[in-house]
Amino acid sequence: MALSGKLTKKLVENLGAGRHGDGNGLYLVVDPSGARRWIVRVVVKGQKNKKGGPLRTDFGLGSADLVTLNQARERALEYRRMAKQGLNPRFNAQREVPTFEEVAQQVHIDRMPTWKNAKHGRQWINTLRDYAFPKIGRMPIDSIGQPEVMMCLAPIWTEKHETARRLAQRIKIVLDVARSKGFRSGENPVTVVKDSHALPRVKAKPKHHKAMRWQDVPSFYADLRGRKAMAAKALMFTCLSGSRTGEVLGMRWEEIDFDNQLWVCPANRMKTGEEHRVPLTEEMLSIIEPLKAMRSEYVFEGQKRHRPLSNMAMLMLLRRMNAEGLTVHGFRSTFRDWAAEVANVPREVAEKSLAHAVGNDVERAYARSDLLEKRRALMSDWSQYVASGRAVETE
Structure with a gap:
């Protein structure tokens, strides 16, 4: 038979910060953070505090997330019985420990x-x-x-x-x-x-996403242009923007500012956890503007209505194009190599274009600009090169 008291399961889950009594010395304590825990106040028979009065002590019974109301009442009853016998629960209670x-x-x-x-x-x-x-x-x-x-x-x-x-x-x-x-x-x-170094030291081997040479991108992009599949459109945009797969596939129309030619990817989809602005080039706009006619919530809609393209769609397309071993993520590395070897832009501009954190904490605290206009020029040059259909000859 369950013990009774003033609290209910619903109250335990919803009461605000403070100490809430259930009766018979049992309290639910809700911290300002929202954490909930049980305590029981007992008077140990025959034992005195420092002032000579009855020894009144609070004992924790565990988190309300792990200990139910009925379990807390049962434990509180056990503590009171020990206290009445002159036994201090701190040394005599048998706590029910979770696995x-x-x-x-x-x-x-x-x-x-x-x-x-x-x-x-x-x-x-x-x-x-x-x-x-x-x-x-x-x-x-x-x-x-x-x-x-x-x-x-x-x-x-x-x-x-x-x-x-x-x-x-x-x-x-x-x-x-x-x-x-x-x-x-x-x-x-x-x-x-x-x-204690009880386990052997393991030298981590860095894993790199296999990337296409930047010299080969224009001809590859020309092949993509001739394909009508949504995966091809998404891969073209991903290649041009230097963005990650999840950032592109999750893109919604409300994130795009066509007037200012800007895509603002929200923080919850960014690896860095910070909002990222991507300048849109004419080539990027030519890919996404025709897709507005679909009236989907997502720019790159998948097989299900108002749902994004599968995150495997672009990788499977690469395999169908006999680009075995290459990864979608690798196009970020391709862009980075081109930016260094051909565009010859400052490191921070290229890194910001990839939404990478640049510098240490102090440097980032002072460098608040995302270098948007410089990145816009860089992305424009990259788009023109990729869409040119021919590689730039190198010495």
């Missing part, structure tokens, strides 16, 4: 609003699902130490080092959250494993 998987799933839910996109959110939990849950998922969160961390990391540390590095980071976050909620104490074992 590693339970905490990890809750962390994933809590962080959903912060994910850059749904794909990143899935990747975060899937890494733990594949490499941590099978080994430590059912273990109580307070029993996970260095051996358990090593059990997860060691099998993939050298073979899949980048995955292992991300796994370590995510395990550390879960354990840190558990500590903040009172389920763990002491140093994070992931930190200890790293600092």
